[in-house]
Amino acid sequence: MATDKHLYDELCLSVYNTNRYFHRLYAQVLEPYDLSYLQYMSLLIIDRRGAVNMMEIGTELELSSNTLTPVIDKLVQKGWLSKIQSKQDKRVKLLSIIVDKKQLFQKILNEVDAIRAVLLKRSNRPLSDVLEDNQALNLVLQQIIAEKEEK
Numbered sequence: 001m002a003t004d005k006h007l008y009d010e011l012c013l014s015v016y017n018t019n020r021y022f023h024r025l026y027a028q029v030l031e032p033y034d035l036s037y038l039q040y041m042s043l044l045i046i047d048r049r050g051a052v053n054m055m056e057i058g059t060e061l062e063l064s065s066n067t068l069t070p071v072i073d074k075l076v077q078k079g080w081l082s083k084i085q086s087k088q089d090k091r092v093k094l095l096s097i098i099v100d101k102k103q104l105f106q107k108i109l110n111e112v113d114a115i116r117a118v119l120l121k122r123s124n125r126p127l128s129d130v131l132e133d134n135q136a137l138n139l140v141l142q143q144i145i146a147e148k149e150e151k
Contacts, residue, residue, distance in 0.1 A: 015137075029111045033104070034078065038071050043080060043097060043105055051084065051094040080105075 026037050035043070038061075045060050046052055058068050072095060075081045080101050086092040097105060120127055 025115060026112070029108060029115065033108060035080075035108075036071070039075055039080075040108070042068070042071055042075065044109075046081070046095055046097055047102075047105060047109075051096040053086070053092050053094055057095070 045057050081095050083093040086094050
């Protein structure tokens with residue numbers, strides 16, 4: 001019989017593998033568009049919110065600007081994003097998807113929707129349940145991390 005220690009190790013391995021599987025699955029969709037998963041997630045946030053600054057993307061993805069800056073710069077170089085000066089604060093640059101790329105990004109979203117539909121059908125669980133379980137686990141992990149960092 002497996003001990004709690006072994007079950008915990010199994011959970012860690014399972015979550016790790018789930019992350020890897022999602023990246024592999026999304027890579028099949030994103031590779032033809034020369035996008036990484038992190039680039040896709042950044043575009044997704046911008047698509048949902050309209051023009052945003054990099055700090056907002058970093059907050060949503062829980063990433064530092066050191067990690068996010070090269071991702072955003074690459075999207076600008078590839079012609080996916082434009083940087084525009086904020087009217088409220090001239091020091092802030094807002095990021096938006098270039099008009100010519102919006103239709104292409106919608107095509108990517110449609111491909112992801114098709115994958116999601118298959119995943120949910122085969123999992124036999126509502127997305128809300130799966131998401132709720134995952135968010136609960138993430139919350140506990142974040143709390144433990146914060147407690148460890150306080151020491």
